[in-house]
Amino acid sequence: MTERIILGGGGHAHLSVLADWAKRPLPQTERWLVTSARHTAYSGMLPGWLAGNYRADDLLIDLEPLAQWAGAHLVIGDIVKLDADAAKIELSTGVQMAFDVLSLATGGEANVVSLAALGERLLPVKPVDAFLRKWTAFAEEAQQRGTVDVVVVGGGAAGVEMAFGVEAALRLRGVRGTVSLVTPQTGFLADHAAKTRALAQAALARCGIGLHFAKATGTAEGVILSNDTFLHADCVVAATGSRAQAWLAQSGLACTAKGFVQVGANLRSISHPGILAAGDVIERTDRQLARSGVHAVKAGPILAANIRASVAGDRDQAYTPRRRTLYLMAYDSRQAILSWGPLATAGHWVWRLKDWIDRSFVRQYQV
Ligand SMILES: Cc1cc2nc3c(=O)[nH]c(=O)nc-3n(C[C@H](O)[C@H](O)[C@H](O)COP(=O)(O)OP(=O)(O)OC[C@H]3O[C@@H](n4cnc5c(N)ncnc54)[C@H](O)[C@@H]3O)c2cc1C
Numbered sequence: 001m002t003e004r005i006i007l008g009g010g011g012h013a014h015l016s017v018l019a020d021w022a023k024r025p026l027p028q029t030e031r032w033l034v035t036s037a038r039h040t041a042y043s044g045m046l047p048g049w050l051a052g053n054y055r056a057d058d059l060l061i062d063l064e065p066l067a068q069w070a071g072a073h074l075v076i077g078d079i080v081k082l083d084a085d086a087a088k089i090e091l092s093t094g095v096q097m098a099f100d101v102l103s104l105a106t107g108g109e110a111n112v113v114s115l116a117a118l119g120e121r122l123l124p125v126k127p128v129d130a131f132l133r134k135w136t137a138f139a140e141e142a143q144q145r146g147t148v149d150v151v152v153v154g155g156g157a158a159g160v161e162m163a164f165g166v167e168a169a170l171r172l173r174g175v176r177g178t179v180s181l182v183t184p185q186t187g188f189l190a191d192h193a194a195k196t197r198a199l200a201q202a203a204l205a206r207c208g209i210g211l212h213f214a215k216a217t218g219t220a221e222g223v224i225l226s227n228d229t230f231l232h233a234d235c236v237v238a239a240t241g242s243r244a245q246a247w248l249a250q251s252g253l254a255c256t257a258k259g260f261v262q263v264g265a266n267l268r269s270i271s272h273p274g275i276l277a278a279g280d281v282i283e284r285t286d287r288q289l290a291r292s293g294v295h296a297v298k299a300g301p302i303l304a305a306n307i308r309a310s311v312a313g314d315r316d317q318a319y320t321p322r323r324r325t326l327y328l329m330a331y332d333s334r335q336a337i338l339s340w341g342p343l344a345t346a347g348h349w350v351w352r353l354k355d356w357i358d359r360s361f362v363r364q365y366q367v
Contacts, residue, residue: 003029003311006089007072008079008360010035010063012042012293013105013279015365017307018063021070027312031072034091037113038063038076041128043158043293044354049132050165051333052172055133055176058362065367082251084272100181101274101310103303104261108242108280109289115153115218115238122218124238125162138235139169148177149232150328151223153216154239155183156190157292157329160200162239164331178210180231181281181315182223185213191290192327195344196337203331242280242291256283265318267303274310278303278319287321294325297361328354 007014007028011357012245021031045059051181067074075097081090082102090096110124123138125131142148149171152163161182170177181204188211191198204211214225222233244259254262260283262270269275270285279296282289289295302319309316324341328350336351338344 001028004032004098005029005096005307005311006032006034006103007098008034008089008102008104008280009021009106010037010067011105011107011279012040012296013300013303014103014298015040015061015066017103018066018070018072018306019365020301020304021072021307022066024128024357026308026311027070029208031070032075032097033063033067033070033099034070034075034077034079034089035063036076036078036127037129038074039129041132042358043125045358045362046125046128046131046162047165047330048355048358050135050162051168051330052329053334058130058359060364061362062367066365069367077358079247081247082253084252084269084275087274091297099274104248104275104277104281105279105296105303106245106281109245111240111243112238115216115223115236115240118218118223118233118236119220121222121233122236122238124240126159126242136361139173142170142175142177142234143173146175146236148175148234149180149222150177150235150237151180151182151216151231151233152237152239153182153223154180154241155188156239157192157240157327159183160189161329162330163204163209164207164329166237167209168333177234179208180210180212180233182212182214182216182225182231184215186343188213189339192339193342193344195342196339199337199344199346200329200331202258203335203337207332213277215359244281246343254337258283265320266306266316267299267319268306268307268316276303276306276310279286289321290325292325294327295321330354 039060077091167179216223249259261277278299280291327339337346
């Protein structure tokens with residue numbers, strides 16, 4: 001009997017599943033990739049794209065040839081409904097698909113509720129393809145105007161790197177104005193050592209980026225901070241972290257109160273073992289795991305192995321993250337900060353290492 005396997009989402013966590021299918025046959029299966037867009041962007045290179053170090057092609061992976069290589073049918077569309085008990089998904093196009101095995105890595109949505117009043121001035125970093133388009137239009141407008149104010153909201157690694165990228169992008173175009181980074185102090189590189197925070201803070205100051213420790217709320221013309229400061233903004237880049245897509249909580253899958261899919265170490269749903277999940281969409285029941293590209297990517301081979309185990313009836317593997325995760329954050333065009341547990345350093349050599357790692361990663365999947 002042929003089993004139907006569906007991958008939901010063509011981002012970081014599913015890339016190595018597709019490569020696994022391409023390299024090792026998976027007999028008696030019918031394989032599908034259902035995803036929102038034909039191209040997926042490697043988010044770690046997005047700040048470098050802003051800073052002019054990469055062309056869009058450098059960070060985009062075309063899923064059509066990749067799916068073909070993997071022997072998978074590609075369907076472009078959003079999953080809008082999942083009935084976990086009936087083993088069925090529904091797409092934005094109205095199409096319904098039944099599955100034997102489903103793997104979910106649909107990522108998270110930008111959490112922008114408190115910034116919504118900004119309207120057209122709001123620019124969430126996800127989905128990345130929409131960001132690329134909208135920022136390109138804004139940067140052209142900024143060049144014509146000559147002066148703009150940009151606020152980046154979010155003090156995680158993504159927000160900090162995006163602030164550096166925005167500053168470099170405007171500087172390269174000769175645009176004057178202000179770039180500000182807003183984050184609650186407790187959220188400023190929270191999972192990193194004090195030395196990493198100090199290096200980032202010093203680099204932000206050198207680049208002339210204003211750092212505001214506060215919460216931001218959107219208004220029609222900018223953001224009002226929790227300390228009552230008003231920051232005018234022509235554009236607000238939101239790197240405010242991920243929230244779960246609403247359909248997950250209504251799917252019958254065991255989910256947290258915030259709607260993330262609860263999985264065990266084997267990346268299977270704790271309520272529906274035929275459904276696996278990884279990346280930003282999950283919450284582990286056995287440990288806390290940061291929502292990061294590193295974990296999404298490293299979970300990929302385990303997802304691939306356990307999808308095979310579902311078909312062959314083999315034993316599952318567990319995704320055991322390393323005790324420390326290496327983060328490389330680019331700043332000031334071609335410099336970067338290295339953060340690994342208590343260790344932190346910075347310089348051009350770190351940027352070269354990051355550049356080599358990022359380019360090598362993307363190249364693997366640019367079929
Ligand atoms: C600017 C920026 C920089 C970052 N830098 C780093 C970094 O340096 N290091 C790091 O570890 N992490 C970084 N991250 C975090 C990292 O991008 C995420 O943790 C990672 O992308 C999660 O991978 P994922 O596979 O869960 O989802 P994604 O890679 O987001 O992929 C989700 C996929 O699902 C598709 N999709 C979405 N919704 C649906 C739907 N309803 N139906 C079908 N398909 C859908 C999307 O089109 C996409 O293909 C960064 C994030 C940003 C925004």
